[in-house]
Amino acid sequence: MNRSNxxxxxxxxxxxTDPWATDxxxxxxxxxxGRFAAIVPGPTRPAEWPAAWPTLDLGKxxxxxxxxxxxxxxxxxxxxxxxxxxAARTLAEKVELGxxxxxxxxxxxxxxxxxxxGPAEAVLAVRARAAAxxxxxxAVVSTPPITSVRGHGWRFGGEAADAGQAEExxxxxxxxxxxxxxxxxxxxxxxxxxPWEPGFPQDTLRALAGKAATLGRPLxxxxxxxxxxxxxxxxGVRLIEHGKFRTAAEDGGGFDPAVADLLARTGTVVCPxxxxxxxxxxxxxxxxxxxxxxxRRRHPHDLEHLRRLVDSGVRMVxxxxxxxxxxxxxxxxxxxxxxxxxGMTNRDVLAAATTDAAAALGMGDAIxxxxxxxxxxxIAVDADPVDDLSALERIQAVARDGLVVR
Numbered sequence: 001m002n003r004s005n006x007x008x009x010x011x012x013x014x015x016x017t018d019p020w021a022t023d024x025x026x027x028x029x030x031x032x033x034g035r036f037a038a039i040v041p042g043p044t045r046p047a048e049w050p051a052a053w054p055t056l057d058l059g060k061x062x063x064x065x066x067x068x069x070x071x072x073x074x075x076x077x078x079x080x081x082x083x084x085x086x087a088a089r090t091l092a093e094k095v096e097l098g099x100x101x102x103x104x105x106x107x108x109x110x111x112x113x114x115x116x117x118g119p120a121e122a123v124l125a126v127r128a129r130a131a132a133x134x135x136x137x138x139a140v141v142s143t144p145p146i147t148s149v150r151g152h153g154w155r156f157g158g159e160a161a162d163a164g165q166a167e168e169x170x171x172x173x174x175x176x177x178x179x180x181x182x183x184x185x186x187x188x189x190x191x192x193x194x195p196w197e198p199g200f201p202q203d204t205l206r207a208l209a210g211k212a213a214t215l216g217r218p219l220x221x222x223x224x225x226x227x228x229x230x231x232x233x234x235x236g237v238r239l240i241e242h243g244k245f246r247t248a249a250e251d252g253g254g255f256d257p258a259v260a261d262l263l264a265r266t267g268t269v270v271c272p273x274x275x276x277x278x279x280x281x282x283x284x285x286x287x288x289x290x291x292x293x294x295x296r297r298r299h300p301h302d303l304e305h306l307r308r309l310v311d312s313g314v315r316m317v318x319x320x321x322x323x324x325x326x327x328x329x330x331x332x333x334x335x336x337x338x339x340x341x342x343g344m345t346n347r348d349v350l351a352a353a354t355t356d357a358a359a360a361l362g363m364g365d366a367i368x369x370x371x372x373x374x375x376x377x378x379i380a381v382d383a384d385p386v387d388d389l390s391a392l393e394r395i396q397a398v399a400r401d402g403l404v405v406r
Contacts, residue, residue: 006033007030007053008030008031008056008376008402008404009028009029009030009031009049009054009055009056010030010031010055010056010058010378011026011027011043011045011056011059012026012027012028012061012063013062014061014384015027015029015039015063015064016062016063016064016370016384016386017039017065017369017371018065018351018368018370019348019351019354019386020351024062024384025041025042026041026043027039027040027041028040028042028046028049029063029370029376029378030049031376031399032402034375034376034401034402034403035372035373035374035375035376035401035402036370036371036376039370039371039372056397056404058380058397060382061381061382061396061397062380062383062391063370063380063397064350064354064378064381065354065355065367065369065378065379066109066110066112066367066377066378066379066398066399066400067108067109067110067111067112067318067332067353067354067379068110068111068114068354068357068358068361068367068368069105069113069114069137069318069319069329069332070114070271070317070319070357071114071116071220071241071273071319072114072115072319072320072321072322072323072329073116073117073118073321073323074098074101074102074113074115074123074141074323075089075094075095075097075098075115075119075122075123075126075323076097076118076323077097077323078101078322078323078324078326078329080283080287080288080291080325080326083190083191087155091119091125094118094122095122095126095129098118098126098129098130098139099133099136101322101323101329102126102133102136102139102329103135103136103137104329104330105136105322105329105332106135106137106398106405106406107135107330107395107398108329108330108331108332108395109332109379109398110332111137111138111377111398111399112137112138112358112363112377113322113329114140114141114142114319114361115127115139115140115142116142116145116182116222117143117144117153117156117158117182118141118144119143119144119156119157120143120144120173120176120178123142123143124141124176124177126139127141134405135403135405136400137400138367138375140179140180140361140363141178141179142178142179142180142181142220143158143176143177143178144156144173144182145182145184145222146160146170146173146181146182146183146184146208147159147160147184148160148161148184148193148199148200150193151184151190151193151199152184152187152190152193152199152222153184153188153190154193155190160200162204163208166204166208167208167211170208170211170215170217171215174217178217179218179361180212180218180219180361180362181211181212181217181218181219181220182222183200183205183208183220183221183222184199184221185198185199185200185221185222185223185228185231186198186199186222186223186224186225186227186228187199187224188222189324194248195224195225195244195246196224196246196247196248197225198227198228198231199222201231202231202234202235205237206234206236208235209235209236209237210236213236218239218360218361218362219237219239220271221237221239221240221241222241223241223244224242224244225244225245225247226256226259229259229262229263233263233266233268238266238267238268239268239317240263240268240270240271241271241273241319242270242271242272243270243271243272243306243309243314244302244305245259245301246298250294250297250298251301252298252301252305255301255304257312260309260312261312263309263312263314264312264314269315269317269356269360270309270314270316270317271316271318271319271360272302272306272319273319273335274299274302274338274339275332275338276320276324276325277295277298277299277302278331278334278335278338279325279326279327279328279331280292280294280295280299282326283326303342306339306342307342307343310343310344311343316344316348316352316356317356318332318335318336318349318352318353319335320335332353332392333390333392334393336352336389336392337390339352340389346387346389347386349389350386354369355369375400376399376400376401376402377401378397378398378399379392379399380395380396380398381396382396
């Protein structure tokens, strides 16, 4: 691990500064105090750079920005444990689990993760610990998701009975240090809160959107039905988690082309989290249990519905829902492959995991691309992902804030 906290010179055989750069070629990067300080195209090291500076030779690799997983749950185990088992863990156990999960994510090339819901004290402690440890992904956190009474995820501590209580929670969580606000606009996997039922009425969602905007925080809204997406967009929401079309029939018949058109026309961004179904189906049926039976019905529809959203022009960012069900923290490369399978180009998929993900989190001026002044997050792979997306599964080097951990 490079421990220089001052300067590092990096030679990239091919440098892709962002998904839209053309004809990546050799370049030298200067990293100073954890940020990119200069980019010098060409194979020749600048003569004015002292030979004594630490140097990393990635001349046989393609270097590109670190990846962003826009939807994880750091304090969850990703081993199929239920919500009650999770709630029974002590604060110390949750923090240690979260810090280890951040290590796994970074090893997979994910330099930033967005925690979309967990107990406030635990996720804030994980964020602080991860920031202090160079071999952990950077964490941005929402603290508990705001949900209806006994709604999806209520055990995290964010229940609200009405708009007033919901706004109070937004203010409290932001004051505690939340980087963004997460809201449940529909039910989900929590018993008694099925995904096709609404979480909040539209006026409450509008109040939440207004409060988050007033406090300068991005708002991410969990939606698992057409009605919840319609209500969220009408309330001013522009970042939707999951974007599914669940119905009680579980027959895939919930897709609504009018909602797809609405999302596209308003520029609403969807984080599809296909990894949950994929990884439920990857474990033995006797281990997956009822979840396996559900996703054997759901997952093919989810894939087809994402394809229809992509065909409609809906914008996407990448997120795995790592920690939930059986989803591991190194799942992002596979998530990106699933997104490409739904019809997205490799370039658009890479943008969903870098520039677009950073912008959706309000961090586009700090992460998501290689540019002077940005955090020095980068990965090295053996091919350009724009040509070969599977290259993201063959990580050769990873750095967060200029500290090389792999």
